[in-house]
Amino acid sequence: MLFVSAYLASLLTASSGSDTGSALEEFFIGATEGTGTVQMIASGRHAVRYRCQGRKDASGALVLDQTVHEDGKPVRRSLWRLVQAGNRVTGTVTNVQGEVAGEITGNVLHLRYRMKDGPSVKQWITLQPGGRTAKNRITYHRFGLKIATVETNIRKIEAAP
Numbered sequence: 001m002l003f004v005s006a007y008l009a010s011l012l013t014a015s016s017g018s019d020t021g022s023a024l025e026e027f028f029i030g031a032t033e034g035t036g037t038v039q040m041i042a043s044g045r046h047a048v049r050y051r052c053q054g055r056k057d058a059s060g061a062l063v064l065d066q067t068v069h070e071d072g073k074p075v076r077r078s079l080w081r082l083v084q085a086g087n088r089v090t091g092t093v094t095n096v097q098g099e100v101a102g103e104i105t106g107n108v109l110h111l112r113y114r115m116k117d118g119p120s121v122k123q124w125i126t127l128q129p130g131g132r133t134a135k136n137r138i139t140y141h142r143f144g145l146k147i148a149t150v151e152t153n154i155r156k157i158e159a160a161p
Contacts, residue, residue, distance in 0.1 A: 023131050024109065027156055028054045028062060034136060036152030038070065041145075046071040048150065051157075057081070061091070118142060125154075132156050 035049045050068040057063050064080040082091035082100065089102040089109065095116055102111035107127040114120050119140040126135045138150040 023107075024104065024127055025056075025062065027127060027131055027134065028052075028064065029056065030054060030159065031157040032154055033157055034152040034154040036136070036150065038148060038150050040148045042147075048152065050152075059083075115140075119147060 031051065031053055033049065033051045035047070037045050038048050039045045048068065048070045050066055052064050052066045054062060054064045061081050061083045064082075066078045066080060068076045068078070070076070076095075078094045080091065080093045082089055084104070087104045089100070089104060089111065091100045093100060093113070097114045097116045100111055100113040102109060102123075104110075109123075109125040111123040111125075112121065113123075119142045121138060121140055123136070123138045128134060132155065134154040136150070136152045136154055139146055140148040140150075
């Protein structure tokens with residue numbers, strides 16, 4: 001449940017024509033990986049890591065194939081597809097009910113969506129200076145109460161020569 005969203009970040013944009021949109025898109029196309037922690041209200045803190053492979057499809061949407069390894073859970077795979085129009089972002093993901101919606105402001109992508117198993121999600125991905133890393137923060141709410149927080153650092157992985 002919890003880490004489906006962490007790489008929604010990775011599907012940031014289709015071409016927007018803006019410098020920030022281009023920088024975010026460049027960051028998420030290709031291989032990225034993230035590491036961090038999940039803090040659950042009922043069961044405490046545990047580690048999470050993920051790898052993603054991003055690409056643009058024929059329509060210009062950003063598509064991300066994500067594999068998530070979360071302590072105590074089976075390995076999960078998700079497919080994300082996001083499209084940017086101006087500063088707005090919409091899309092779909094395999095474990096999300098309905099559509100993902102969000103906006104880009106400066107170097108921050110803010111997304112909102114509901115997981116198929118119920119929690120509503122708010123996610124902030126902040127591209128760091130230099131464009132090689134990003135901070136990812138996700139909060140999960142059920143019945144208006146925060147039930148979990150995920151914090152990860154994402155880094156671009158260079159292709160081998």
